[in-house]
Every structure is written in C-alpha cells, then in structure tokens.
Amino acid sequence: MREVIKTVGLTKMYNGFPALEKLTLTIGPDVCVGFIGPNGAGKTTAIKILTSLIRSTSGEAYIDGIDIQREPKRALMDVGSVVEIPEFYPFLTPIETLTYLGKLRGMGKDYLNARIKEVLDTLRLEEWTGTMIGKFSKGMKQRLAIAQALLHEPIVLILDEPTSGLDPRGMVEVREIIQELKKEKRTIFMSSHLLYEAQEVCDYVAMVDKGRLLYYDKVDNIGKLMGPRRLEMRTAKPLTEPQLNFLRGCDGVTDVELVQPMVINMRFEGSDEKRADILSSIIGEGALVVSFKASGMELEDLYMRMIGGS
Ligand SMILES: Nc1ncnc2c1ncn2[C@@H]1O[C@H](COP(=O)(O)OP(=O)(O)O)[C@@H](O)[C@H]1O
Ligand SMILES: [Mg+2]
Numbered sequence: 001m002r003e004v005i006k007t008v009g010l011t012k013m014y015n016g017f018p019a020l021e022k023l024t025l026t027i028g029p030d031v032c033v034g035f036i037g038p039n040g041a042g043k044t045t046a047i048k049i050l051t052s053l054i055r056s057t058s059g060e061a062y063i064d065g066i067d068i069q070r071e072p073k074r075a076l077m078d079v080g081s082v083v084e085i086p087e088f089y090p091f092l093t094p095i096e097t098l099t100y101l102g103k104l105r106g107m108g109k110d111y112l113n114a115r116i117k118e119v120l121d122t123l124r125l126e127e128w129t130g131t132m133i134g135k136f137s138k139g140m141k142q143r144l145a146i147a148q149a150l151l152h153e154p155i156v157l158i159l160d161e162p163t164s165g166l167d168p169r170g171m172v173e174v175r176e177i178i179q180e181l182k183k184e185k186r187t188i189f190m191s192s193h194l195l196y197e198a199q200e201v202c203d204y205v206a207m208v209d210k211g212r213l214l215y216y217d218k219v220d221n222i223g224k225l226m227g228p229r230r231l232e233m234r235t236a237k238p239l240t241e242p243q244l245n246f247l248r249g250c251d252g253v254t255d256v257e258l259v260q261p262m263v264i265n266m267r268f269e270g271s272d273e274k275r276a277d278i279l280s281s282i283i284g285e286g287a288l289v290v291s292f293k294a295s296g297m298e299l300e301d302l303y304m305r306m307i308g309g310s
Contacts, residue, residue: 001028002186003065005050010059012045012211019045021211022059027204029155032178032188034198037208038307046208047160050189051220062278063156064115080149081158085165086141094125094144097133100215102151112151119147123177124209139170143177152180157181159190163197174248175201178247195303209307225302229294233264236288241283246285250278268294 003304005027012020020042027033035043048054051062052072095116101250102112104119120126123143133141136137142162150155162178164170178201192198192265198205201220207215239247248256252270259265268275279292 006062013057033204034202035191042211079156086145123147177179
C-alpha cells in the first residue's frame with residue numbers, strides 16, 4: 001500500500017515533558033483519518049510537525065516517502081493545511097486574498113483564476129467572493145482557510161480542529177464540506193476533540209491522549225468495541241402493541257422500553273446493516289419513525305474509558 005502520511009516514533013519534548021510520544025502512524029491514499037483526543041493530547045503538536053511548523057525531538061515523518069524534516073519544501077508540495085485559527089487581512093475580499101496567496105505559491109494566472117472560482121464554489125463562498133473578510137463569521141473564515149489550503153489541488157489535506165470554536169451551524173457546514181471533499185481523490189487528516197465528529201466524517205479514527213496513540217482503526221470497527229448499544233427511536237404516533245411486539249422479536253434487539261409515549265429505547269447488538277433492516281421493517285409495520293439512532297452517550301463512554309486507561 002502507498003504510504004501517503006507516515007510517522008515513525010515521532011516524539012516532541014517541551015522542557016522534559018513529552019507533548020507527543022513515539023507516534024507511529026501510517027495513512028494510505030484516499031482515506032479520511034480523524035485524529036481524536038482531548039485538549040492537550042498532542043494533536044496540534046503532531047500536525048505542526050507534519051506541516052513543518054516545528055521540528056520533532058526524535059522520530060521521523062514522511063509524506064509520500066519524502067522526509068518532512070529533511071526536505072520540507074519537496075515533502076509539502078502536495079499538502080494543503082489549516083493549522084490554528086486562520087487570520088486574514090480584514091480589508092481584502094476572498095478573491096483578493098486567494099489571488100495573493102496563489103501568486104505566493106507561484107501559480108499561473110489562468111490556472112489560479114480557475115482554481116479560485118472552483119474552491120470558492122466548493123467551500124460555499126460563491127456569494128461572498130467580493131465581500132471584505134472583516135465582515136465574515138468565524139465559520140466563513142474557516143471555510144476560506146480550507147479554500148486556501150485546496151488552491152493548488154493538493155493530494156493531502158491536513159486540518160487542525162476545523163470545527164472547533166464554530167457555532168453549531170458553522171460546524172455542520174464544515175463537516176458537510178469535508179464529506180464533499182472526501183469524494184475527490186485525496187487523503188484527509190483532521191484533528192478533533194469530538195469522537196462523534198470523526199465517526200460521522202472519517203473512515204479511520206486515531207485516538208490520542210497525553211501524547212500517546214491509544215487506538216487506530218476503521219470507524220466501522222468502533223461499534224464492535226462497544227458491544228451492545230442503546231438505540232433510541234422516536235415516532236410521530238405512539239407505537240401499537242403489535243408494533244412493539246414486532247420490535248421485541250427483531251434479531252439482536254433486547255430490553256425494548258417505552259420511556260415516553262413516542263420514545264422507545266432498546267438495546268441492540270449487531271452490524272449496521274442489521275440495524276438498517278430493523279428500521280426498514282418497523283417502518284414496513286406502519287410505524288411513523290421520525291428518528292432512529294444509537295445514543296451518543298455510549299460512544300463518549302467508550303472514549304472516556306480509553307482515555308481513563310491511558
Ligand atoms: N510551545 C510549547 N511549549 C510548551 N508546552 C507546549 C507547547 N505547545 C504545546 N505544549 C504542551 O504540549 C501538550 C500537547 O499540546 P497540543 O499539541 O497543543 O495538544 P492538543 O492540540 O491535542 O490540544 C500540552 O500539554 C501543551 O501544554
Ligand atoms: Mg490543538
């Protein structure tokens with residue numbers, strides 16, 4: 001497998017304190033990896049080494065086999081990144097800003113102009129191309145920062161907490177945009193302190209705490225770690241007794257409980273496909289389902305358990 005991002009024993013010490021300890025991670029092509037951990041876990045430290053903003057104390061980091069610390073310029077040629085809160089000149093417009101940044105990168109005029117239009121469309125800023133950035137919300141600035149990172153069509157995109165500090169709507173917009181970006185051929189490495197965000201957006205999760213990697217696997221495998229899950233179903237009309245009995249008889253479902261007339265809790269063990277089957281069959285039985293989801297608590301419980309053990 002091609003190793004697009006690779007770190008080997010990456011360590012960063014600050015006054016004898018390890019901010020990052022022996023991080024070894026290999027990321028393949030065209031996947032989105034969530035780098036998850038609480039504040040102070042070492043996420044920004046790792047990302048700063050990967051983007052050559054700081055140097056490691058020991059260990060190596062590579063992009064497509066090129067050593068980032070030996071040949072930063074060549075290694076980062078095909079990398080776009082957003083690290084820390086983006087600051088732009090408030091009196092410039094997105095077009096002016098991107099033109100300036102594209103020229104710095106040495107992009108030719110026609111290619112640059114075409115790319116500016118494309119990235120502003122992708123980042124849903126097409127209506128704001130001529131507005132001064134001083135008037136932008138935090139979410140819009142974050143989107144412009146991602147636009148900037150994508151300007152030269154990098155094959156690797158590195159984002160440090162792209163939704164952090166945004167209002168709920170801004171967070172959803174950025175997540176939706178990342179999901180769109182995943183459809184193109186590109187490796188995305190993004191940090192977050194929200195496990196559910198990684199579960200929603202990413203293909204893989206790398207969990208860190210206190211500078212150490214605790215877990216690195218496909219998002220789909222997190223479910224297996226959690227064992228039986230709690231599912232909550234909300235309906236527009238109370239379920240009838242036969243519908244409730246139908247649920248009780250579904251494979252993998254136990255402890256069906258009516259917590260409110262239109263809220264049913266149950267435990268479920270099985271694959272996501274099986275879960276989808278339950279949803280479609282209960283709808284087939286005439287239930288007016290308005291939502292059907294695994295409760296977030298257990299996911300966060302797992303996270304706390306893993307962090308607690310480190
Ligand atoms: N420049 C620095 N000097 C000293 N300690 C630092 C520095 N940068 C980060 N740290 C410490 O390293 C640890 C990891 O920080 P950081 O990588 O920013 O974590 P995260 O991004 O996961 O919140 C924290 O304990 C932080 O206080
Ligand atoms: Mg950070």
